Amino acid sequence: MGTAALLRAAGVGVGDEVVVPAFGTVDVADAVIQTGALPVFADIDPATYCLDASAVDAAITPRTSAVVAVHRFGRTADLTRLHAIGRRHGLLVLEHAETEAPFEETAQRRERAAYLDARLRGVRTPDGGDGHTYQQYVVRVPGNGRPDRDAFARAIRAKGIDCRVPVKTPVHRLPGHRRWISLPQTERAAEETLALPVDASLTRRQMQRIVSACNALGGPITIGSTAAFGV
Template structure:
């Protein structure tokens, strides 16, 4: 069921507020606006990249009528704690989910993710979670923010490694939502540091080794304008 339909099922309308994440999924906030309501952005958990239940509780007001939990990168939101918050405030928690992969593909992705977990250096790998389906394998490039991550990504692409920045601009920073001023430090930090590496089931062992070799040769953040020197 799409977000518009989910909002209709709980009667979201003009003057209402709906708590949503700002880390990706602009369509969720857009659906809230189409319903005539106000999207209220709450911060994320830095491990799961999903709504932080404590931030949701802090964002709730008497006008709040629902929370939309978005599952990110194949890792589920903490629905147990979010629903506890919902019960305390009389709010339904709606789920914006991700499509599930076939079991064989999921097993292969997890196998490749485990290989990357064990071999990668110089980036922060995803923290272990048995429920992670690795729709995307998202690492953090530590350093001084976006320039380091972007330089790291450019250097990988020059080595033929297809990587993507999962969220270039948080939703609350988009022009159509910028009028709602809010401080979301974990969302901002994740947007500056995260990078999605290949983890598709079709990747061969040699391709996985190339990913590891390219990442580890960088040895951490790359300064803007520098020429990376790679090992073999």
């Protein structure tokens, strides 16, 4: 059952508000609108890219009926705190999960992520806590926000590295969903993040190329041990 159907089944409708993240696609906000309710955007945790529980708590009004927690990039939202907030305010808390990869593929992604964690310089590597499955390996490019991140992306693409910007524009800045609100962590993440490949099919040589291309821009290239990936 989709998010809109689950909200309707819980009685969410016209006049209600549903707290959702703005960092991601429009799917969840659109699902809320389909019920007749209003999506209310809350800020994210900068480490997990999922809803920040404190920001959710601050966004709750007498009209709030539900919260939709979206798991992002292989990290899960802080469901313990979100469910506690839901119980305290009498709110429905729904999870919007990513499609899970098979166990073997996840294990291989984690190996590649560990390789990058140990060797990348000049970018901020992801926080790997809480069972990160690395649906995407998302780094932060420090500097002057979007201009430097975009320049970094162009430079490594020119070297054959298939990177992408995971969220180009937060939902609260898109036409039809525009809100004049401050979501500093959401906006900063949209300006700094870049997803590097960690596909299970990548060979050791391809991983070395990713490190070399990034480190040539972000810092000195560090030559470490070349642990096998089992490929």
